[in-house]
Amino acid sequence: MINEHHKANQITISNGDCQKVLETLSTEDFQMIIADPPYFQVLLEENWDNQWKSEEDYLVWTEDWIRKSSRLLKDDGLFFIFGQLGKREHLWLHVCSMATRILQFHDMLIWDRIVGYNERYDSFTPCYEMILVLRKSKEARPYFDKDAVRISYDDETKRQYLKDKRYKNLDARRTHLEKGKYATNILRVPSLKGSSKEKVGHPSQKPIKLIEMLVLSASREGDKVLDPFLGSGTTAVVCQNLNRQFVGIEIEKGYVEMAENRLKNEPLSLFTPASISA
Numbered sequence: 001m002i003n004e005h006h007k008a009n010q011i012t013i014s015n016g017d018c019q020k021v022l023e024t025l026s027t028e029d030f031q032m033i034i035a036d037p038p039y040f041q042v043l044l045e046e047n048w049d050n051q052w053k054s055e056e057d058y059l060v061w062t063e064d065w066i067r068k069s070s071r072l073l074k075d076d077g078l079f080f081i082f083g084q085l086g087k088r089e090h091l092w093l094h095v096c097s098m099a100t101r102i103l104q105f106h107d108m109l110i111w112d113r114i115v116g117y118n119e120r121y122d123s124f125t126p127c128y129e130m131i132l133v134l135r136k137s138k139e140a141r142p143y144f145d146k147d148a149v150r151i152s153y154d155d156e157t158k159r160q161y162l163k164d165k166r167y168k169n170l171d172a173r174r175t176h177l178e179k180g181k182y183a184t185n186i187l188r189v190p191s192l193k194g195s196s197k198e199k200v201g202h203p204s205q206k207p208i209k210l211i212e213m214l215v216l217s218a219s220r221e222g223d224k225v226l227d228p229f230l231g232s233g234t235t236a237v238v239c240q241n242l243n244r245q246f247v248g249i250e251i252e253k254g255y256v257e258m259a260e261n262r263l264k265n266e267p268l269s270l271f272t273p274a275s276i277s278a
């Protein structure tokens, strides 16, 4: 039985198994899908990360939810899948290879967590996660607004650029600089520390600012966004702040309650587009 817990502002949260809930949703309705799935035996104390007998089982399960989600993506939509480094890294490569046979490869984003996590002694300290971006087909032309996530230049950089003698029209140059620069596909957003005000107690909670950059660039106000692995509700909070319609699915009741509490309490957006900060 699917339990629709929270339905306000067109934010819908279902407490259930996404494999089942995804089948109940209407087709080709979602402008974007953000999926941050279980990693496979990285968080050993979490049941949700240890539900499979083998790596092969995990890949079969992964293919199933990717296929079921793909059916829901609009023709000009984008599908973002998080991949965690560390113990799961080779499996993640298999996930990417399999997913790009279901949908068309569009991009691979790097989430630079800024501070590494000291998990490896036989290599460099891991410091990034990946986000595989897929579109519907080779021919599909996805909606993407680069201007929505321009990053401000700092004052010193602006001063240096304005000193450049090659620019004759300083006003035009200043206006150009105030617009900020395009964000690259390396998203530099610090991961949440234990002491962060944003932290609500989920072991793999993503920063609001990171999810905001995805939502702002790949959807417009009023568009529908899907997150099949809601966790603490980060995508729901972002969609509420940015006036997107939202459907989230989460198997654990405790996390559904966590997400509902965040929706009641969360402060406003954290990403400040250059157009606003300038």
Ligand SMILES: C[S@@+](CC[C@H](N)C(=O)[O-])C[C@H]1O[C@@H](n2cnc3c(N)ncnc32)[C@H](O)[C@@H]1O
Pocket: 016, 017, 018, 019, 036, 037, 038, 039, 048, 202, 204, 205, 206, 207, 228, 229, 230, 231, 232, 233, 234, 235, 249, 250, 251, 252, 255
């Ligand atoms: C990596 S976490 C997502 C964290 C989330 N992005 C956040 O910012 O809090 C994955 C979540 O998927 C949930 N989950 C695992 N299997 C599921 C399933 N079959 N259907 C729905 N949710 C599931 C887990 O309980 C966990 O909360």
